[in-house]
Amino acid sequence: MHDVCNPSFSEVSRNIILELIAERKAECSWRHFRRAKASTTCETVFAVASVLRIVMLGNVMADEESAQLSSAVARVGLRAAFLDFSIGDLEWAVSEADLFVRLVKALATDSDCIGNGSIATLTLVRYLMAAHDGFPLARNEFRERKRRLEAANGLVNDLCQVADERRAKLDVIGALSCECFGAPLLEHFSLSESLCKLGTPCQGGELKQRTLCLQALAARWERVKKKEVEHSVIWKNLRKFDGVPIEYDRMTQLMESQKRKAFQVCETSPPSVEMAPKKVRKVITIQVKKEIIQKNEAGCRVIDLAQEYGVRHSTISTILAQKEKIMASSSAFKGVACVSGNRRASINEEMEKLLAIWINDRHLKGDITPTGIIMEKARDLSSADEEEEEGRQPIPTTVIKKFLKNWEELQEFVNKNHPEQAEVNRAGDIYSETAMRHFRQLLKKRQRQTTLDNFFQVSAFSKQQKIESSGSVDQLE
DNA sequence: ACGCTAGACCATGCCCGCAG
DNA sequence: CTGCGGGCATGGTCTAGCGT
Numbered sequence: 335m336h337d338v339c340n341p342s343f344s345e346v347s348r349n350i351i352l353e354l355i356a357e358r359k360a361e362c363s364w365r366h367f368r369r370a371k372a373s374t375t376c377e378t379v380f381a382v383a384s385v386l387r388i389v390m391l392g393n394v395m396a397d398e399e400s401a402q403l404s405s406a407v408a409r410v411g412l413r414a415a416f417l418d419f420s421i422g423d424l425e426w427a428v429s430e431a432d433l434f435v436r437l438v439k440a441l442a443t444d445s446d447c448i449g450n451g452s453i454a455t456l457t458l459v460r461y462l463m464a465a466h467d468g469f470p471l472a473r474n475e476f477r478e479r480k481r482r483l484e485a486a487n488g489l490v491n492d493l494c495q496v497a498d499e500r501r502a503k504l505d506v507i508g509a510l511s512c513e514c515f516g517a518p519l520l521e522h523f524s525l526s527e528s529l530c531k532l533g534t535p536c537q538g539g540e541l542k543q544r545t546l547c548l549q550a551l552a553a554r555w556e557r558v559k560k561k562e563v564e565h566s567v568i569w570k571n572l573r574k575f576d577g578v579p580i581e582y583d584r585m586t587q588l589m590e591s592q593k594r595k596a597f598q599v600c601e602t603s604p605p606s607v608e609m610a611p612k613k614v615r616k617v618i619t620i621q622v623k624k625e626i627i628q629k630n631e632a633g634c635r636v637i638d639l640a641q642e643y644g645v646r647h648s649t650i651s652t653i654l655a656q657k658e659k660i661m662a663s664s665s666a667f668k669g670v671a672c673v674s675g676n677r678r679a680s681i682n683e684e685m686e687k688l689l690a691i692w693i694n695d696r697h698l699k700g701d702i703t704p705t706g707i708i709m710e711k712a713r714d715l716s717s718a719d720e721e722e723e724e725g726r727q728p729i730p731t732t733v734i735k736k737f738l739k740n741w742e743e744l745q746e747f748v749n750k751n752h753p754e755q756a757e758v759n760r761a762g763d764i765y766s767e768t769a770m771r772h773f774r775q776l777l778k779k780r781q782r783q784t785t786l787d788n789f790f791q792v793s794a795f796s797k798q799q800k801i802e803s804s805g806s807v808d809q810l811e
Numbered sequence: 812a813c814g815c816t817a818g819a820c821c822a823t824g825c826c827c828g829c830a831g
Numbered sequence: 832c833t834g835c836g837g838g839c840a841t842g843g844t845c846t847a848g849c850g851t
Contacts, residue, residue: 636836636837647836647837649820649821649822650837651837651838651839812851813850813851814849814850814851815849815851816848816849816850817846817847817848817849818845818846818847818848819844819845819846819847820843820844820845821842821844822841822842822843822844823840823841823842824839824840824841825838825839825840825841826837826838826839826840827836827837827838827839828835828836828837828838829835829836829837830833830834830835830836831832831833831835
């Protein structure tokens with residue numbers, strides 16, 4: 335660790351830093367930087383300068399960049415590499431050099447800069463920001479995160495294979511940017527604009543103006559992000575990746591699942607928070623539930639069943655609590671994954687049974703039943719069920735017919751004799767639509783059901799006849 | 812097509828009773 | 832007291848239905 339009192343430091347490091355930032359013509363950043371150098375260490379100053387270079391030039395991990403950095407280190411006689419600076423020094427430097435941090439933040443959120451940069455860039459900036467925001471990371475943790483983020487870089491490449499390359503990469507980097515800064519990526523803000531707005535000397539009211547500019551940019555991002563579903567998908571998955579590695583297939587599956595949802599508010603929790611893998615809700619079918627109930631009745635313990643079926647013990651308890659309901663229910667279609675608990679299930683079960691009987695009957699007759707006809711039949715049966723669902727006393731068909739006839743007569747009478755026919759017609763149409771339609775449909779359904787019943791009776795009768803006739807033939811033989 | 816809502820139900824965490 | 836089995840309350844997720 336070198337002391338700042340080293341008389342040669344100021345001039346040498348200033349030159350180096352100016353050299354480093356010359357490419358981007360951001361000399362002004364030195365002025366910000368200078369405020370922090372007075373009592374800090376050489377290593378810290380150099381480290382911050384290195385970060386500045388990384389942020390501005392993009393990819394520190396390239397061999398060429400590393401060589402330049404080593405050269406710079408050699409020239410000022412510092413042994414410290416940029417990854418080896420002390421966290422205490424960095425914290426101090428960052429807290430003192432708030433303007434510098436703002437600059438780094440602004441530059442690092444620029445899409446051109448980040449887009450050309452590496453994950454390592456973000457890692458280092460993240461390190462800066464973590465220290466600045468009060469979440470200092472232990473060195474080992476920092477390195478572990480760096481390792482993970484580099485692995486995440488591989489994930490970026492995978493994503494690029496399944497999505498638009500630049501888009502996906504920017505999305506991931508944007509997500510990483512969120513994670514690094516707790517602030518979003520300003521993806522449409524070019525580097526030159528950043529430098530123009532933020533790279534000039536920051537003094538007095540101008541600083542305030544620039545702060546407002548940053549806030550405006552943040553607001554701009556807020557508008558952009560709401561339209562970007564993929565951002566949240568990749569963001570969330572990157573968070574998961576940073577916590578617990580997830581398989582690529584699993585991730586794409588999650589992406590498909592989450593694309594259906596609206597964009598959720600970008601999370602801004604501290605970067606050290608690790609996310610658990612997204613849980614997947616399993617659906618236990620009626621068949622499986624029945625198996626569970628039967629095994630339990632045979633003496634199998636709840637805990638064993640839970641282990642066997644890979645569910646929580648309380649889930650088994652819940653199933654057992656609903657034992658009667660589950661056992662009473664049935665799926666007319668063997669092998670069909672009839673989802674238990676679906677609120678439509680109970681309504682549909684009866685309909686399924688009737689439908690199965692009907693289809694079986696047609697199969698026995700050698701008919702091939704088209705899907706459309708099956709669906710139509712299902713609708714009919716379902717309608718009949720709904721009528722019973724109401725729980726009211728069924729209205730006799732004759733009463734409905736009489737009622738409808740009376741209504742038609744009433745309409746006819748009013749139309750003939752009322753002075754304001756237009757108004758009456760309008761009111762009559764509304765009433766007919768809202769009240770009378772129900773009874774007309776009810777009558778129609780019953781007529782269909784009667785036809786079906788007749789059909790079943792005829793079928794059953796013909797089958798019975800067939801059986802009897804074949805039996806008599808057997809007897810004769 | 813999309814968003815909202817209600818209902819169903821699995822997952823989680825906490826609590827209680829019981830046996831050793 | 833401790834560990835285990837089971838129940839209960841609550842939250843999260845999914846799906847169907849409905850309105851716009």
